[in-house]
Amino acid sequence: MGELAPVRPYGQPEYRWLLPAVLRDEADAPPGPRSTRDWLIDILCFMLSLGWTLLATADLLSPVPTVLPQWSSSPDWLIATDLTIGIAFSVALWWRRRWPVHLGIGVLIFGTMSITITVVALISLFSVAVHRRFAVNGVVTVGAMLMNAAFCVIRPEHGTPIVESLAWSLAIVSIVQLWGMIVRARRELVVSLRDRVERAEAEQQLRVAQARALERTRIAREMHDVLAHRISLLSLHAGALEIRPDAPPTEVANAAGVIRASAHQALQDLREVIGVLREPAAEALPERPQPTLSELPALADESRAAGVKVCLLLGVDRPEDTPSGIGRTAYRIVQEGLTNARKHAPGTVVRVSVSGAAGEGLTVDIRNPAPVGRPPSVIPGTGTGLIGLTERATLAGGTLTHGHDSQGDFVLAAWLPWPD
Structure with missing residues (x-):
């Protein structure tokens, strides 16, 4: 026993x-x-x-x-x-x-x-x-x-006869056993498929969370140099006042105004950094200063050189006066839209429209028709670029949508706030 x-x-x-x-x-x-x-x-x-x-x-x-x-x-x-x-x-x-x-x-x-x-x-x-x-x-x-x-x-x-009785018993037992094994196999298949679906959903959620975290870290890195520039201006003008305490009142007032404006902008950039930086950045070196709206024509020329047919309509009077945070976000949206068009719709014409003004907001519209007779490019990608753009636009206080319209064109549209 x-x-x-x-x-x-x-x-x-x-x-x-x-x-x-x-x-x-x-x-x-x-x-x-x-x-x-x-x-x-x-x-x-x-x-x-x-x-x-x-x-x-x-x-x-x-x-x-x-x-x-x-x-x-x-x-x-x-x-x-x-x-x-x-x-x-x-x-x-x-x-x-x-x-x-x-x-x-x-x-x-x-x-x-x-x-x-x-x-x-x-x-x-x-x-x-x-x-x-x-x-x-x-x-x-x-x-x-x-x-x-x-x-x-x-x-x-x-x-x-006993042989006949045994034959019938064998047939009935075999049928019952085969029926039971089929039911068991079906249940195991259903459980396996359910587990696969749950794992796929969990992995997708993990990829989305990672894409959002990477995008926030990227934004924080981009703001790093801008914030350092603001603070260096503060230090420079404050040092000038310290060296020349007997400067004319006009120069002192001008320096004080520059210090005040730079401090205000530095605080605003710092709030943005704190808002997007949820965890310590990786040990990689920060990226270099970021382009803004004024460099969209150069981005379009670069895409044209790569074989993309780009039609850019920049409806902003003074792109260089656009706030740096909004400009960076709009630039990244256009950059990602052109990249996606080059990968998924080669040979098509990509129409990029950027318009807006202070107090109205900045509107970005990127659209391209579906490719006809040409296979998509095999350029590798992570599949989370649009997720990162959505996170970036949301953190900036705007919205971003993407998908096909009624005519079959793929549209990537975003609106970003532009304060007075």
């Missing part, structure tokens, strides 16, 4: 010494609470088994049996015993999901002499095939064949 197995996590003790080693299947997950469907199926199985038990017993006791005439000569004590076995195992069906192998072993033992246990035996074999692995299922199947052979010897059918 072996040792008592430790209690399972869900609180069910497993007495391993009750089963041979090959029948222990501790890897299978325990059943959870019964669903409405499980209750309906269990009630149906119980009613079928109990109904068959009562029907078979009544037919065996009948003077003229109609359902089981081949066993009409059974003694009364055997019929009473058969009735008790059938009722007991019908009740035991309520625990067939938790202990399918235990129920199967009981069926193998008492099925060698019981007729009323037939329905329970079929349900038990099906439960083992569904809830246990193939090795356990194979052992129980072999046991079912031996049980049928013993039953044919102990309680033979009148007028039917």
Whole structure:
């Protein structure tokens, strides 16, 4: 007699010494609470088994049996015993999901002499095939064949050869087992597909979070040099006032005005840095100062040199007067839009429109038709550029949308606030 197995996590003790080693299947997950469907199926199985038990017993006791005439000569004590076995195992069906192998072993033992246990035996074999692995299922199947052979010897059918009875038993058991294995395989496939979907969603969320974090870090790096420039101006003018305390009042007032304006702009840039920098930057060196709206024509020329047909419409009177943060964001949006057009719609004309003014906001519209007769480029990419642009526009207080319009053109549109 072996040792008592430790209690399972869900609180069910497993007495391993009750089963041979090959029948222990501790890897299978325990059943959870019964669903409405499980209750309906269990009630149906119980009613079928109990109904068959009562029907078979009544037919065996009948003077003229109609359902089981081949066993009409059974003694009364055997019929009473058969009735008790059938009722007991019908009740035991309520625990067939938790202990399918235990129920199967009981069926193998008492099925060698019981007729009323037939329905329970079929349900038990099906439960083992569904809830246990193939090795356990194979052992129980072999046991079912031996049980049928013993039953044919102990309680033979009148007028039917033993070989024929065994052939029918083998066919029925095989059908039940194959049906159970198909159900188990389907359930495992559904669980596998569900796990894949959950992993794919989790990975996508992780990629989105990483893209947002990288974009915020990039913005903070871009602001690094600008903020340093503002502070250096403060230091320069403050040093000039310190060196020349007797300067004319006009020069002092001008220097003080420059210091005030630079300090105000530095504070604004610092607020933007604090707003986007959520975690320490990587150890890589900061990127160099960033372009703004005034360098959009140079960006368009660079794209044209790379083979992109660009039509740029810059509807801003003085691009150099655009606030640096808004200008950088608009430049990056146009840059990403041109890159996407070069990758996914080669040979098409990309129309870029940038317009706006102080107090109205800055509008960026990039659109290109779908490519005709030319395959997309194989330029590699991470697939998160638009996610980063959306994060950048949101942090700037604006909006960004992308997708196909009613005419089939791909449109990347953004609006950025431009204070007075």
